Amino acid sequence: MSTDRDPATILARTGVGADSAYGAVMPPIYTSSTFIHPGLDNKNPYDYARTRCPNRDTLARMLAELEGGAATHVVNSGMAAITLVLHLLKPDDLLLAPYDCYGRAYALMRALAEKGHFRLEFLDTYDTDAMRAALATQKPRMLFVESPSNPVMRVADIPALVPAAKAVGTLVVCDTTFMTPLRLRPLEHGADIALCSTTKYMNGHSDVVGGAVTCADMALWEELDFWANSLGLSADAHSCHMTLRGARTLPLRLAKAEDNAMAVARFLDAHPAVLATHYPGLEDHPHHARAKAQQSGFGAIVSFAVAPESVQKVAEGTRLFALAQSLGGVESLINHPASMTHFAMGPEAQARAGVTRGLLRLSVGIEAAQDLIADLEQALALCCTAA
Template sequence: MTVKKIATVAVRAGINNDKHHGAVVAPIHLSSTYSLKGFNEKREFDYSRTGNPTRATLAQAIADLEQGSVGVVTSTGMAAAHLVCQLLSVDDVIVIPHDCYGGSYRLYTHLAKRGLFKVIVVDQNDEQALADALAQKPKVVLIETPSNPLLRLVDIEKVAKLSHDVGALVAVDNTFMSPVLQRPLTLGADIVFHSTTKYINGHSDVVGGVLVTKDQALGEELAWWANCIGITGAAFDSYLTVRGLKTLPLRMKQHQQNADAVAEFLVNHPAVEKVYYPGLSDHPSHALAKKQQANFGSMMSFEVKGGEAAVKALFANLDLFTLAQSLGGVESLISHPSTMTHAGMELEAQIAAGIKQSLVRVSVGIEDIDDIIADLGQGLAASQHN
């Protein structure tokens, strides 16, 4: 059978698979429980926490998009990140990036403080620091690329090889890219996970997550744990996410087109101190982005001249951009990482990661680009007259 292109896989998720009534679109199975055929004769599904037809459709679709074996749909993106922890025991070590998402940093460091495992926080682009961390023989190495919020990149293929050499599994948070722009399993990772709340659903109306493994046995182990600790996703949420998934490739094209224009605008604006976006030719990882990503994505951050006061004035003078958590929806969002997405990091950790009070993160939506730039323009102009 011919391998289908990514847009086809996304559109065809669950299409024409209804064996009972011939529904073209996969129906929602809201039942919490399923009958047995008879004594000790289970069907494919018996209880919705363990398995649900609608959730299974989503899991298979994303596993196919990521070119993996097993997909596990979770109730939130953080649940997917937490699921990775079920592979760790008390004496095991997990290596995490020093500049990862604040919620991930909070999760792994606080679980480590409870003695559930050991954590090493490291700049994975510092070769000596990474080598020292790998010398501790970690069980899992977590990669987040591009990083949140500074869009730093890590060479997945290189770090995966180094990690595998010491017997570690490699898990990659691919939320910023989606399977359309980056597929870590093809670059050597063992696990990839997403907050499906973001680009995969794309409409800011569902909270969810997914984890995909390259290896069948590893996926089955993690699926067992997801059921055991009760973090699997709901049927209705899965249905909405499948619906959002169908337009993912189309949405990403428009996101990308708009983001390229916004980055060029910001680089040339006098109120902007610095822009963090891998699509810029002077970004330190521009070449790596071109190598391991299909494109540069629509997340970026920038520093505003004038510090926190200027940031406040910028936010107060925006009409189109919404000041809110999250990212990846069709609408444009803006946030202040230090007090929002990364508030879970201690100030010292924020400073070490390079997160300044003047830093602003934007999720570029798919509105008309002229309106997006006009809105940022009026906000930036006001930021210098606060």
């Protein structure tokens, strides 16, 4: 869906004034599970809420316009989005995926491959030359890209990977949850599918779970439509309403959180107790130039490492950063990937991915930057005291 509207306008205006019944400014919530047909030869476009519902369609139109895609499926979680896309694969198809992707996605792909749903290989998708060679020789059915990666913040060269994949007929799927379409639009680079967890920045208030799959063309969307409907993956009306409401302020929230993240990253990078800081916005990040070239911002996720024996004191010592799963809300969170989000990978895969015992991931919120830095400073002081 091509558009000349600025993303801020898309987010603020989608669905506004569309209520033909009572003239409500904001779209009402349609909680009905079923819809009346005027007659056998006069079918309502809405039939059953699992198949279609007005709130889901409104959110889907907004997301498709933001991504520059043909159409979007709105589903009930980020994992549902990944599950939906994996149903494009057949038993003999090969999936290439990042060796350091989100832990639950890694576990799902591995489990489905072990059941014979498709063939699977986890690769270093950030080594562009090696990926070009792998694509040319293995000719996979699908390349799954996560950029930046969760939680070590590696950046894949999407503009370089897509042509190499297209040359051998490979579908390219990009998970850009950390970026949102405001910072990275993979369909513009030729990818076939952009997916995200709308739980995170799109909703932005940590009170809804959801996901989205945006397709570059309608044929692909229609193929996925069968699976979304048949598997019951589609999001409910209330979740769609809440996500749409939260998304309206995304440009403001993301800009503030991103500014905070840069300040936090610079603080951590200079702290003696921090062994490594992972944030593509830092000039010495190995993929800084790549991120700068393909993104319009660096996002608000920062990971850092401390000594393994000190990690618990730091994780439990923060006062503003809440120790919790997830990310992308207005509030700041701290996460220990090895024991939380990436536990399902197992120790061997964690070690390969760089998910060490001492690694912590921050979702930087919209609080005052100086307060967030002061919180980390006092928590790291506990770390130094422990040492």
